[in-house]
Amino acid sequence: MTELAKQAASGLDTDGGLGGQQVLDRLIGLLDLERIEENIYRGVSPPHSSTRVFGGQVAGQALVAAGRTVPEERNVHSLHAYFIRPGDPKVPIIYEVDRIRDGRSFTTRRVVAIQHGKAIFSLSASFQVEEPGVEHGEPMPDVPDPESLPTLAERAAGYEDALGTRTQPRPIDIRYVNDPPWVTRDTGERPARNRVWMRADGTLPDDRLLHVCVLTYASDMTLLDSTLARHGVYWGLDRVFGASLDHALWFHRPFRADEWFLYDSMSPTASNARALATGQLFSRDGTHIATVVQEGLIRVP
Structure with a gap:
C-alpha cells in the first residue's frame, strides 16, 4: 500500500480536525487499491464510516480496478453498476476484474466487489481510444x-x-x-x-x-x-x-x-x-x- 492508502486505512475516527487537501488525500488513498494478484485488488473504507460503505466509494474503487487492466490510451466512456448488498466498512473489499474483451477500438471490463464471500456490487465499464466524430452537447443552465x-x-x-x-x-x-x-x-x-x-x-x-x-x-x-x-x-x-x-x-x-x-x-x-x-x-x-x-x-x- 502507498502512504496515502495507509493514511486512508488509519485508525482515526473522524475527519473533523482535517482540512480540504488532507481529506481529499484520504480519498486518493482509498482509490489507490492494493494489487493482490492478476486481476484481483483490495480496497478499504474510512474507519469513521457509517454502518454501510458509501456507494460512490465502491463505484470509484471498482472503476479503478477495471482501469488498471486497460492500456492508458483507452479512456472510460461509460459504466453501469448494481448495488447488490450493503458494504461492511469494517472489512476490506475484494475486487475481481473479468477482462471481457479487448477490441481494436473498445475494451470491456466487468468487476465484482466481494465481502464475506458474497458479491456486494457489480460494475461493467467500457473504454475507448480517442477518435474524431460528430459533436454536440446540451447547454449549461444559467x-x-x-x-x-x-x-x-x-x-x-x-x-x-x-x-x-x-x-x-x-x-x-x-x-x-x-x-x-x-x-x-x-x-x-x-x-x-x-x-x-x-x-x-x-x-x-x-x-x-x-x-x-x-x-x-x-x-x-x-x-x-x-x-x-x-x-x-x-x-x-x-x-x-x-x-x-x-x-x-x-x-x-x-x-x-x-x-x-x-x-x-x-x-x-x-x-x-x-x-x-x-x-x-x-x-x-x-x-x-x-x-x-x-x-x-x-x-x-
Whole structure:
C-alpha cells in the first residue's frame, strides 16, 4: 500500500480536525487499491464510516480496478453498476476484474466487489481510444458562480443534529445553487430540479483515470435530493429510508475533477418504492462533460 492508502486505512475516527487537501488525500488513498494478484485488488473504507460503505466509494474503487487492466490510451466512456448488498466498512473489499474483451477500438471490463464471500456490487465499464466524430452537447443552465454561494457548512447551520456526518469535512466541496431539500422541506417549496456546484476540495494529480473515479465518487452525492425535494422529506429529518440500487455514468469529454463542475439533476418518476434520478454535469465553461442516471430505493413508512 502507498502512504496515502495507509493514511486512508488509519485508525482515526473522524475527519473533523482535517482540512480540504488532507481529506481529499484520504480519498486518493482509498482509490489507490492494493494489487493482490492478476486481476484481483483490495480496497478499504474510512474507519469513521457509517454502518454501510458509501456507494460512490465502491463505484470509484471498482472503476479503478477495471482501469488498471486497460492500456492508458483507452479512456472510460461509460459504466453501469448494481448495488447488490450493503458494504461492511469494517472489512476490506475484494475486487475481481473479468477482462471481457479487448477490441481494436473498445475494451470491456466487468468487476465484482466481494465481502464475506458474497458479491456486494457489480460494475461493467467500457473504454475507448480517442477518435474524431460528430459533436454536440446540451447547454449549461444559467446559474450563479460557485464562489458566490454558501458553503455546505453554512447551508447546514441549524440542522447539524439532523444531518449528522453530512456536516463533517468532505473531499468534495459542494455548493447548492437552489435551497437544499432540508430547507425547502420547511418552506413548503417542491423544486423540480436540484443544482449544485462540486469540485474535489484540493488538488488532484494529473491522472485522467483518477479524475474520472473522483467524479464517479461525487456523482452518488445529492442525486437523490431531487427525488426527496419533490416530496418535502429528507434523511434524518423524516422517517425516510433510501439506498442506491443501480448507477450509470457516461463520460463525454475530458475534465478535471478538482475544478468546479455543475451537477444539474431531476427526478422524472417515482413508484413502487423506487425513484429514478437523472443528472447532467457541466464544466465551468459550459461544456457538457458527463451524464448520470440512478434508480434509488425510497421508503417512507
